[in-house]
Amino acid sequence: MLRLPPFRYHRPDTVDEAVALLARFGEDAMPIAGGTDLMPNMKHRLFTPAHVVSLNRIAAMRGIGTVNGAGPSTDNGRAPRADGLFLRIGALETLSDVSSHPLVRRHCAGLAEAAGLVAGPQLRNMGTIGGNVCLDTRCTYYNQTEFWRDALGYCLKKDGTVCHVTRVGKKCVAAHSADTPPNLIALDATLTLAGPDGTREIPAADFFVTDGIWNTRRKGDEILTEIRIPLMGPHSNGHGPHRRSAYRKLRQRNSIDFPLLSVAVVGDFEQDGTVAGLTGVVSALGARPRVLAGWDEIALGERLGPRVIEALAERARAQCRPLDNVIVDTKWRRAMVPVQVRRALEELAGG
Amino acid sequence: MEVVRLRVNGDERVCGVPAHYTLLETLRYGLGLTGSKQGCDKGDCGACTVIVDGRAILSCITPVWEAEGREVRTVEGLANGTETHPVQDEFDLNGAAQCGFCTPGILCSSVALLDRNPSPTREEIRTALAGNLCRCTGYEKIYDAVEAAAARLDP
Numbered sequence: 001m002l003r004l005p006p007f008r009y010h011r012p013d014t015v016d017e018a019v020a021l022l023a024r025f026g027e028d029a030m031p032i033a034g035g036t037d038l039m040p041n042m043k044h045r046l047f048t049p050a051h052v053v054s055l056n057r058i059a060a061m062r063g064i065g066t067v068n069g070a071g072p073s074t075d076n077g078r079a080p081r082a083d084g085l086f087l088r089i090g091a092l093e094t095l096s097d098v099s100s101h102p103l104v105r106r107h108c109a110g111l112a113e114a115a116g117l118v119a120g121p122q123l124r125n126m127g128t129i130g131g132n133v134c135l136d137t138r139c140t141y142y143n144q145t146e147f148w149r150d151a152l153g154y155c156l157k158k159d160g161t162v163c164h165v166t167r168v169g170k171k172c173v174a175a176h177s178a179d180t181p182p183n184l185i186a187l188d189a190t191l192t193l194a195g196p197d198g199t200r201e202i203p204a205a206d207f208f209v210t211d212g213i214w215n216t217r218r219k220g221d222e223i224l225t226e227i228r229i230p231l232m233g234p235h236s237n238g239h240g241p242h243r244r245s246a247y248r249k250l251r252q253r254n255s256i257d258f259p260l261l262s263v264a265v266v267g268d269f270e271q272d273g274t275v276a277g278l279t280g281v282v283s284a285l286g287a288r289p290r291v292l293a294g295w296d297e298i299a300l301g302e303r304l305g306p307r308v309i310e311a312l313a314e315r316a317r318a319q320c321r322p323l324d325n326v327i328v329d330t331k332w333r334r335a336m337v338p339v340q341v342r343r344a345l346e347e348l349a350g351g
Numbered sequence: 352m353e354v355v356r357l358r359v360n361g362d363e364r365v366c367g368v369p370a371h372y373t374l375l376e377t378l379r380y381g382l383g384l385t386g387s388k389q390g391c392d393k394g395d396c397g398a399c400t401v402i403v404d405g406r407a408i409l410s411c412i413t414p415v416w417e418a419e420g421r422e423v424r425t426v427e428g429l430a431n432g433t434e435t436h437p438v439q440d441e442f443d444l445n446g447a448a449q450c451g452f453c454t455p456g457i458l459c460s461s462v463a464l465l466d467r468n469p470s471p472t473r474e475e476i477r478t479a480l481a482g483n484l485c486r487c488t489g490y491e492k493i494y495d496a497v498e499a500a501a502a503r504l505d506p
Contacts (some may be wrong), residue, residue, distance in 0.1 A: 069414035120482025255481035
C-alpha cells in the first residue's frame with residue numbers, strides 16, 4: 001500500500017484561475033492533468049505539494065484541429081510567430097486520443113505512433129500529451145519508494161548530495177523518458193506556456209535543458225496549454241516536398257515500460273524520392289533529447305537507400321553515449337542506437 | 352474529511368473521504384467495493400482497473416475528485432443482477448483465472464474493449480489487455496475467454 005501525502009485539491013475552470021492558484025501557493029503547489037506521472041511520484045514522496053491544481057476542467061486546453069498561424073489562441077497581443085497551417089493539439093488531450101486522431105495519424109505518423117506506445121492502455125486513457133511533454137526525468141535511484149531511497153542513501157535529484165550513477169559527478173543524469181517530445185522536436189513544434197505574466201511560446205527544441213533535476217524551461221507557476229505543429233503535406237498542386245515521420249522505441253517489455261532508447265525521424269522528400277530535409281532525435285539516454293548532428297551532409301539530395309541509411313545510423317551511434325541510469329547494460333543500449341535509427345529510417349524510406 | 356459524490360455502477364453514492372484519497376481507496380475503504388484490487392498501488396500492474404466514462408483507467412492513481420460527475424463502473428457492476436456478464440462467464444468456462452487477483456482489472460479492461468469494439472481481433476485483445484499483469488494463468492486462456500465472449504456478444 002502506497003499512500004498519498006495529504007494535500008488540498010483545487011479544480012479551476014480556466015487557465016487564468018489555474019495560473020493564479022499556482023502563483024499564489026508557489027512551491028507548495030503543483031499542477032495535475034492525467035496524474036500518471038505525478039501520483040506515483042507523490043506516493044514515492046518525490047513531491048509533496050500541499051496544493052494540487054487540477055487542469056482537467058479547463059475546456060480551452062482541449063481539442064485537436066488545424067489552425068492558421070502559430071500564435072497562441074489566448075494571444076497577449078504579440079504577432080503570431082509564423083504564418084501557414086498548423087496542427088493544434090490541446091495539452092489536455094489524452095495520449096489515446098492523440099494516437100488515434102485522424103489528423104495526427106495523417107500528418108504526424110511518428111507522433112501518433114509514439115503516443116500509442118506510451119506505457120499501457122489505461123495510462124494512455126489517463127495521461128495527456130501536455131503531461132508527457134512535462135514528464136519528470138527518471139532514474140533507477142530516483143523512482144523508488146522513500147523506504148528504498150532512505151535505505152541506500154538519498155540521491156542528488158532528491159534529498160541527497162551524491163549521484164549514485166556517476167558516483168563523483170555533481171550533475172544529475174536522470175533520463176528524459178517521454179515518448180512524444182523527440183517527435184515534437186523533429187516536427188519543429190511550438191509549445192505555448194501560460195504564466196502569471198501572460199503566455200509565451202517556446203520551440204519544442206528549446207524546451208529541454210541538460211539538467212536531470214529539472215529538465216524543462218517551464219517555471220513552477222506556468223502551464224503548458226497547447227502544442228502547434230507546422231504542417232507540410234504535398235502542395236495543393238501536387239508539387240513540392242512531402243513530409244513523412246517515424247518513431248522507434250526500445251524497451252524491455254512491449255507495454256508499460258518507459259523507453260530505454262527512443263528515435264524520432266522526420267524527412268521531407270522531393271517528388272523523385274530524394275531528401276530535401278531530414279531530422280533525427282534520440283532520447284531516453286540523458287536529461288535532454290538529442291538532435292542528431294551531421295545528417296544533412298550525408299542525406300541531402302540523396303535517396304534513402306541502404307548505404308545512406310547505414311551512414312546516418314553510424315553517425316548517430318558516434319554521438320550517443322548512454323549512462324547507467326536504468327537497469328540495462330549501457331553497451332547494449334549504445335549498440336541498439338544504430339539498429340533503431342536504421343529501422344526508423346527504413347520505415348521512413350518505405351512509407 | 353470532505354464529501355465526495357460518485358456515481359458507481361449506476362448508484363449515487365455519497366462518501367466522506369480525506370482530500371488526498373484515490374478513487375481506489377474510496378471504492379475499497381469508503382464504499383466497501385473491494386473487488387477492485389490494490390496491487391502495486393502505483394500504476395504498473397492494472398489490478399485496480401475500473402471503467403470511467405467507458406474507458407479503462409487505473410483507480411490507484413486517480414484522485415477521487417476526478418471521478419465526480421462521471422460514470423464509474425467496477426467489477427461489481429459488470430453482472431446484470433444475478434446474471435453474469437458474458438466475459439465473466441467465459442473466464443470461468445476457459446479457466447482464465449487462477450489466484451484471481453488480477454481478474455477484476457482484466458474483466459474491466461475486457462468489457463471496456465468490447466463496449467467500444469464488439470468484434471476485436473486477437474491482436475486488439477492483446478493490446479487492450481497489455482496494461483494488466485497476470486503472474487499465474489498466463490495470458491492465452493485470458494485471450495481465449497475474451498474472444499469467446501466477443502463471439503457471444505456479437506455473433
